Amino acid sequence: MLEGMTTRDPRAAGLARLAALAADETRAACLLALLDGRAWTAGELARHAGVAASTLSEHLGKLVAGGLLAEERQGRHRYVRLADARVAQLVEDLAAQVSPAAAERPRTLRQAGAGSAMARGRTCYDHLAGRLGIAVTDAFAARGLLLRDTGFALTDAGVRWFAAAGIGLDRRGRRPLARACLDWTERRPHLAGVAGAALCRHALETGWCVRIGSERAVKVTEAGERALSGLLGIDAGALR
Amino acid sequence: MLEGMTTRDPRAAGLARLAALAADETRAACLLALLDGRAWTAGELARHAGVAASTLSEHLGKLVAGGLLAEERQGRHRYVRLADARVAQLVEDLAAQVSPAAAERPRTLRQAGAGSAMARGRTCYDHLAGRLGIAVTDAFAARGLLLRDTGFALTDAGVRWFAAAGIGLDRRGRRPLARACLDWTERRPHLAGVAGAALCRHALETGWCVRIGSERAVKVTEAGERALSGLLGIDAGALR
DNA sequence: CGGACACTTCGGCCCCCGCCGAAGCGTCCG
DNA sequence: CGGACGCTTCGGCGGGGGCCGAAGTGTCCG
Secondary structure, eight states, rough: OOSSSSOHHHHHHHHHHHEEEHHEEEEHHHHHHHSSOOOEEHHHHHHHHHHHHHHHHHHHHHHHHHTTTTEEETEEEEEEEEEEEEHHHHHHHHHHSSSSGGGGOSSSHHHHHHHHHHHHSSEETTTTEEEHHHHHHHHHTTSSSOOSSSEEEOHHHHHHHHHHHOOOOEEEEEESSEEEOOSSHHHHEEHHHHHHHHHHHHHHTTTEEEEEETTTBBEOHHHHHHHHHHHHHHOOGGGO | OOOOOOOOOHHHHHHHHHHHSSSSHHHHHHHHHTTOOOOEEEEHHHHHHHHHHHHHHHHHHHHTTSEEEEEEEEEEEEEEEEHHHHHHHHHHHHHHOOOOGGOOOOOOOOHHHHHHHHHHHHHETTTEEEHHHHHHHHHHHHSSSEOOOEEEEEHHHHHHHHHTTTOOOOOOOOSSSSSSESSSSOOOEEEEEEHHHHHHHHHTTTTSSOOOTTSEEEEHHHHHHHHHHHHHHHGGGGGO
């Protein structure tokens, strides 16, 4: 009907193609599961999503081809993880947009227990979240290390704090040094970006926190309580 | 196959439903067009997207029902615009993720001319973009009004600057005071959020800038050059 | 070497959804 | 009042894509 089939907008086509990757419930479940920052096998994801292995294999093919996932093959396993921090942020942003109603709703006692551990402290892709993440972010703001009421950025004092604590910040690359990640249990933003990732890595490496089981939940150790109290003035009570 | 049809993750379902709204090329073209912040009629969007009016009517129904668009009916016209700044940011973020290759490619002389005017200065939803937006952001950063290398936030001096310039900042609401919007012609972030919107509104109201034609492009007036030079030290040459 | 295992490919099924034109409805204007 | 106009609803068509089980490939382990 239209004469010249006016070449359609390539930006619209690209946007649609990208969104289509997340527009399927099974693939969306994979993306959300992978938000924990770990690498999952195809089989784990298939069981998690409740579909046949063959079905999930095709989904992974699309997600990898679309650049959302990176894959690593080890023996007979296919491990996938979110391709990079940009993708993680995109999934977070989309998830944060989705109806806040769908957020909290523990179903079984066991889930409720796990949920409360998750609410205390957990990782979100590569940074700290839950009440632990909030407490750290609050402490940074209270000590003038972080601006968060007029945007979200480390102050000069904040940059010096990281140097003094011996936590290196990789300032090459396009990833922002600090950005806000909107939590979906707590309803408040917490520190993400290069600084959030560096802090989380340091906390796990030095034993301030340990992972609980194979889950995303983390627990603050006694050494961690002392360190967080000394370096940031965080009261241990705020973490319970 | 599966016994209890294990109730699927409502968060995944919500994410998939949201993404599906943008996963169609015609709807994606609408969302991108509406990024200019104006209200479009259904007919304008149908011509823009190159589909029948009946087709586009159905698309608008879904976008409105999904909360991405707000509509306003006037007589026999149906005006739609992006529902709010959150949606605008989401579309921006998705568009920024899409292959940078699909960015620049002027096709006709007329488009090239319009493109260069757009590159000089334009609005992006409700804030300034293009080289004008970059110049303003650079000036804010150079004068210590804005932190952007360690995140993105107004400094105290920045907040005072807005007060001194008589530009009100509405600090109620959840919208961040300052945030980065990634430009897709220039490849650098520029000031968005409450402060970016207030600055843009003020610039248009006081005649620092005027819109060119019915497009998103804006031009800096002579009065605007004097004001930007006096208040921010922006050299007029940077805007050409 | 043979069986268990993780994943992939293939064929087939079916549903969803985007598309259109035709017809209908409300609004505007001469 | 009547015709032009903008939008919506409806029926029907066609393509795309998610799903599965079965069969195939490659890996690990006893």
